[in-house]
Amino acid sequence: MKVKFDIETIQKAIDSSPWFKDMPEQGRNQLARAAKIKQYAKKSYVFQNGDSDTDIYCVMSGRLRLGTTSSTGQEFTFTDYNQGSWFGEATLSIEEPRLFDVLVLETSIVLVIPRKDVLSVGEEFPTMYRHIFIDHTVKARGLYRLLEGILFYPLSARLAGRLLEQAQLHGVQTEQGVRLDISLSQSDFANLVMGSRPRVNKIFGQWRDKDIVVMEQGKYLIKNLAALEDELALIDE
Template sequence: MNTKTDIRQFLSSAQWFEDIPESLLDRLVNAASIKHFESGSHIWRVGDKTSTLYGLVHGRIRLYQASEGGQEYALTDWEDGAWFGEQTLAVDEPNMLGVKVLEPSELLVLPSKSVQQIVQDWPVFYEKLFKCSWHNTRGLYEIISSIVFYPLKARVAGRVLELIEEHGNRTDEGFLLNVRLSQNDFASLSMGSRQRVNAIFREWARQGLIDYRDDYLLIKKPQALAKEMTPFD
């Protein structure tokens, strides 16, 4: 994405800016820029202050929490079309969550002050923003509920089943994920230790529930994995 036309199309397709008047869209386009992030880099870390809105044009990034010891716990992964950074429109506080880049990513960048000035003439923006933010918040509540009420094996199974919906390609053997995730990734996504997640995957492999094809996870029996999603007694 290099031209103003591309930027304009991406902005107009975003839920945040849907149906924005053309004159205000022009101002957003002029305020926007494109930035590239390499895999393993951070858009911001826990505790950083930011003053920017981001739209993920292409790539994959992760919202995470980090312990004082540096251990990271993934909350959710975002892909093409995701928008984030809206907290900078309301507060000037350090971020409680971090955002890191999982794959080389291209992001559209908008200074928060520019957006605040532009949407003064289009206050319906905040209604749209509220609805989108609530959707994200609801997802975080679901993750917190799973941590509180479900054991690790159930959480890992839930994450795998979610990935089938988002990245599963049906094959004769089952569903092959089209993203490469390590067991460290699954440990982070399920709020568990790598050792315990490794043990869970070994057990599932012995039972014939999962396998690997060139480092990509193959889920052979998703219905059996669904049965693993039982809460604490």
């Protein structure tokens, strides 16, 4: 669903983008004029595997999830997109169907720019591609690291790593520890670490008994960050 957004807000999002930050004002203004704002309902998709979608996107508000689902229904999560996240850039280099799904976790407002408009601006200001390439490389390195963890790390280490990642993104410091200011189920964490829900539940139970991670008012509370970091440190010894 299309929604109205003032041009100043759209322009601010583009001006602050890591992709366009060094682009002359003329180019950024062209992108702002081409941009549209869409609202996506919870549990809908921005795009899915096999879609011929060719837009690029920025999350203005809400939360999205990049993942994939096997033919047997098994889900795996790569990463979440939060406010300020840009994605969809692969379409700028090759016009092929999407490989993954982007699921809407909560009602979200998303800025959308058509591929043709980005390419047009890129022809005039080709330095844009350098920043997109750098950002894409950072994302790729994160995915390689994630793949390494799945292949070689025990489940407890993968789960600790994902918790620490969420603490960096959504952690709120309290007197008791770091509370994740986001709703995540054990099924969500199972998808994040490529593990079964019963095994993830067992590890959370062990951490709860050791007062490392507990549930408080429906949110995860990390009471001992050092203990989670130790789970990762054991791998490097």
